[in-house]
Amino acid sequence: MLSFCSDFELGMTITEKILAYSSHKSQVSPGDVIFSKIDKVMLHDVSGPGVIKILHEWEKKGKKIEKIWDPDRVWISEDHFVPSSDRISAENIRILTEWAQRYGIKKHFKYGLGQYGICHTLSHEEGLILPGEVYVGGDSHTNTTGALGAFAAGLGHTDIAYVLTHGKIWFKVPEALMFKITGKKPDYIMAKDIILRIIGDIGTDGANYKTMQFSGNAISDLSIEERLTLTNMTTEAGAKNGIIDPDEKTEQYLRERTKNAFKPLYTDSDATFSETFTYEIESMEPTIAKPFSPENITVARELQNVEIDKAYIGSCTGAKLEDLRMAAKILKGHKVKVRTEILPAAQSIYMKAIREGLVEIFMESGAVIGPPTCGACCGAHMGVLSKDEICISTTNRNFPGRMGHVESKTYLASPIVVAASAISGKITDPRDQVISS
Amino acid sequence: MKILKGNVHKYAKDNIDTDVIIPGPYLKIHDFKELAKHALEGLDPQFPSKVNQGDFILAGKNFGCGSSREHAPIALHEVGITAILSPSFARIFYRNAVDGGYLLPIEIDEKIISEIDDSDTLEINLETNTIFNITKNKTYLIKPFPELISKIVECGGLINFNPE
Numbered sequence: 001m002l003s004f005c006s007d008f009e010l011g012m013t014i015t016e017k018i019l020a021y022s023s024h025k026s027q028v029s030p031g032d033v034i035f036s037k038i039d040k041v042m043l044h045d046v047s048g049p050g051v052i053k054i055l056h057e058w059e060k061k062g063k064k065i066e067k068i069w070d071p072d073r074v075w076i077s078e079d080h081f082v083p084s085s086d087r088i089s090a091e092n093i094r095i096l097t098e099w100a101q102r103y104g105i106k107k108h109f110k111y112g113l114g115q116y117g118i119c120h121t122l123s124h125e126e127g128l129i130l131p132g133e134v135y136v137g138g139d140s141h142t143n144t145t146g147a148l149g150a151f152a153a154g155l156g157h158t159d160i161a162y163v164l165t166h167g168k169i170w171f172k173v174p175e176a177l178m179f180k181i182t183g184k185k186p187d188y189i190m191a192k193d194i195i196l197r198i199i200g201d202i203g204t205d206g207a208n209y210k211t212m213q214f215s216g217n218a219i220s221d222l223s224i225e226e227r228l229t230l231t232n233m234t235t236e237a238g239a240k241n242g243i244i245d246p247d248e249k250t251e252q253y254l255r256e257r258t259k260n261a262f263k264p265l266y267t268d269s270d271a272t273f274s275e276t277f278t279y280e281i282e283s284m285e286p287t288i289a290k291p292f293s294p295e296n297i298t299v300a301r302e303l304q305n306v307e308i309d310k311a312y313i314g315s316c317t318g319a320k321l322e323d324l325r326m327a328a329k330i331l332k333g334h335k336v337k338v339r340t341e342i343l344p345a346a347q348s349i350y351m352k353a354i355r356e357g358l359v360e361i362f363m364e365s366g367a368v369i370g371p372p373t374c375g376a377c378c379g380a381h382m383g384v385l386s387k388d389e390i391c392i393s394t395t396n397r398n399f400p401g402r403m404g405h406v407e408s409k410t411y412l413a414s415p416i417v418v419a420a421s422a423i424s425g426k427i428t429d430p431r432d433q434v435i436s437s
Numbered sequence: 438m439k440i441l442k443g444n445v446h447k448y449a450k451d452n453i454d455t456d457v458i459i460p461g462p463y464l465k466i467h468d469f470k471e472l473a474k475h476a477l478e479g480l481d482p483q484f485p486s487k488v489n490q491g492d493f494i495l496a497g498k499n500f501g502c503g504s505s506r507e508h509a510p511i512a513l514h515e516v517g518i519t520a521i522l523s524p525s526f527a528r529i530f531y532r533n534a535v536d537g538g539y540l541l542p543i544e545i546d547e548k549i550i551s552e553i554d555d556s557d558t559l560e561i562n563l564e565t566n567t568i569f570n571i572t573k574n575k576t577y578l579i580k581p582f583p584e585l586i587s588k589i590v591e592c593g594g595l596i597n598f599n600p601e
Binding site: 033035046047049050053054058061063080081085086088089092138139140142154155156157158159161162170172204205208209238240293378379380381397399400401402406 | 452454456457460461462464465466467479480498499502503504505506507508510525527528529532533536537538583584585594595596600
């Protein structure tokens with residue numbers, strides 16, 4: 001499929017190569033404006049009805065939309081307002097379902113009908129997106145899937161509507177930042193600590209319009225799910241995309257999930273990065289983003305007297321199978337002291353968690369297990385915070401009102417920090433967890 | 438569309454995110470007029486009652502960061518805002534504002550923020566790339582749109598835009 005990739009001139013990053021290929025160019029450079037051919041596009045139950053509304057507006061203005069560009073390249077997830085929180089969200093699911101049927105979209109992961117879950121989790125769990133592809137989704141955390149070596153970026157309703165009618169969209173080729181992580185990962189450090197530390201260093205606009213690429217032996221050592229946590233939160237630094245060169249782990253992960261062929265692209269050794277940041281993973285600490293910004297970081301031990309009302313383990317960034325396994329290691333044999341909610345990110349992960357005995361550990365600890373949904377992460381439903389409530393969460397944002405009342409507070413942390421904090425009722429570094437039941 | 442005139446609503450803080458522009462519970466709403474009632478609710482619940490058609494928002498850097506929700510520029514557009522003046526914009530908000538034809542993301546020098554007060558009347562001129570502050574009789578420069586953005590703005594959004 002990428003037979004002419006050897007014709008690329010040297011000196012491109014993986015992102016530049018994917019964008020060059022998708023726009024039929026032999027070379028692109030940061031700043032070039034291109035129109036990229038899209039390989040896959042995703043809509044969910046918030047962006048989907050929004051896109052449908054835009055398409056209706058276009059029709060009212062005289063644009064004929066009898067079919068969409070390629071129904072087999074479109075997939076749909078029901079995740080934000082499932083289970084339906086009220087009549088409006090139920091209506092949105094109906095609108096989305098009828099629209100998908102009318103335009104012949106078959107990959108529709110429906111709540112209550114087999115596999116479903118958070119879109120960014122399904123993208124990798126189902127092997128929907130492959131290395132070398134251009135993938136856009138109607139959600140800012142679409143960046144997540146770049147960990148598989150794809151160009152993955154979030155877009156709004158109008159842009160997705162344009163993709164659905166034209167099969168392409170404009171991009172300005174981003175300049176790239178390289179984050180090189182080296183050393184042997186201590187067992188109390190997770191990918192969440194790495195990315196929070198980076199966002200703390202560069203700020204929530206530190207990678208605005210840019211690519212965040214990760215490399216180094218500590219990245220090679222990370223599992224695919226942990227790599228996905230890194231790319232997920234590149235969105236929080238404003239990045240256009242987050243990406244990691246694929247390797248054997250990527251290949252194996254996808255082989256277990258899809259029969260579809262792919263040909264990965266890789267960064268050239270002489271590719272240009274506008275800046276390179278180097279981190280020694282041994283020197284990293286369990287890290288927390290305090291309210292009200294993911295850049296507002298400190299180490300967990302600085303906050304050990306902060307009492308919490310709720311511990312939340314959920315979302316595209318914090319409820320993958322490995323996140324649940326790590327949380328279960330901490331929670332095993334302990335009781336939680338505060339309200340603790342654990343929502344696996346997809347039905348398939350929920351099932352694996354049951355088979356591995358994780359759900360039993362969680363329930364024995366006193367936590368409640370819920371169905372996959374984005375609900376509480378975006379303060380919409382299924383466990384929102386009241387005024388003045390304090391939550392420690394594995395999610396990715398803590399803006400004012402993000403998880404509920406505008407005067408509630410969310411601290412962002414890794415699954416093991418959240419689990420340790422659930423047991424003690426206050427923010428806890430897992431190294432300081434008192435082992436008693 | 439080349440010259441816009443309106444009054445300023447000043448929120449000088451940085452990183453005004455889409456969660457405060459239109460909070461999560463309203464994401465299920467796709468009626469534009471209904472969204473307008475909640476524009477900027479997370480920052481200033483009185484905002485919709487203060488805005489007149491054609492007004493501007495003046496804000497700190499990284500305006501519109503966070504979620505890709507197009508509800509954000511839609512709500513601001515429907516309430517009457519035609520341009521946001523900020524030293525920088527989050528990328529998806531910028532795209533949504535321009536590609537949807539809702540409002541203009543105008544990039545300004547950070548120093549200008551302190552020179553413009555709440556309620557000042559401004560005239561934004563896209564031909565000369567200047568802002569004239571009628572209240573203070575002062576002129577500021579704005580960063581011109583890149584060529585592609587300029588073309589999309591002229592078309593009123595992607596709907597009428599033909600890349601060829």
